Amino acid sequence: MRRRAFIAGLGGVATWPLVGHAQQQAYPTRPVRFIIGYPPGGSADITARLMGQWLSDRLGQPFIIESRPGASTNIATEAVVHAPPDGYTLLLVAPANAINASLYHKLPFDLIRDIAPVASIIRFPNVVMVNPSVPAQSIPELIAYARANTGKLNMASAGNGSTTHVSGELFKMMTGINMVHVPYRGAAPALTDLISGHVQVMFENPLSSIEFIRAGKLRALAVTTATRSDILPDLPTVAEFVPGYEASAWYGVGVPGGTPDDIIDRLNREINAILADAKSKARLAELGAYVIMGSPADFGKFVGEETEKWAKVVKFSGARPD
Secondary structure (H helix, E strand, C coil): CHHHHHHHHHHHHHHHHHHHHHHCCCCCCCCEEEEECCCCCCHHHHHHHHHHHHHHHHHCCCEEEEECCCHHHHHHHHHHHCCCCCCCEEEEECHHHHHHHHHCCCCCCCHHHHEEEEEEEEEEECEEEECCCCCCCCHHHHHHHHHHCCCCCEEEECCCCCHHHHHHHHHHHHHCCCCEEEECCCHHHHHHHHHHCCCCEEEECHHHHHHHHHCCCCEEEEECCCCCCCCCCCCCEHHHCCCCCCCEEEEEEEEECCCCHHHHHHHHHHHHHHHHCHHHHHHHHCCCCEECCCCHHHHHHHHHHHHHHHHHHHHHHCCCCC
């Protein structure tokens, strides 16, 4: 441990002169890596590629998306933590980062300490869905049915500690109902079993489920965000029946701790300018998301609140990593 800390310290000493030199030039002067902890094709990848392209257009340097899936985003996060703090390595920060702080007991980094917040990007809901065989047409009816049939409802998720899992656990914690958690390796197999009736309930994002909802293969009861969703405007929120309930997926940008403030502020200004653009908003709305603009401090405060919130839910559920 002492040797690793000493080597890491030497690395930091060697890096700082380079950072100072970089600051003397207009940032960025070379390609920027944008690391995500998810495989290509999902909402994280789509979001990162959109932001990377828009940032490339505005700043005149390629923002190269680098996918490093595994260990519930921990591999990607650790890679950014150990990158030089010079603005040339970004992290797509996601709910998993906040959840992992309590889900994993021995992480080799501290998210709040080691990743500096840059900007929030988007937030989008999960949708509370049931197999049509479940005789519940609303959230109150689902709660009543679960209470009358305790332990008989199976709740699918994309895996232990995923947003689909903790959204459901928060619902259980706030309503006092009992649903049996059934974790899957990803949302696709979970949705397949939900449609076939092997499981009965799932809290899943609209991007992957909306076509099944529209086709009548699944029944949507509510969205999990504090406000209704434009993509499913007729659905109520869970909070309309369970006051104070809120669970959402979200993405933002972080950089290694120690990155100069002027670089963080530059990135923040450019990201907020992108999010204020009508065409960008419309494209992100196609994901069922809405933009969140703010300062680095705003995003840091939000990540801290999410980390604290999900720690309580992880403790309640007894969740452990897959």
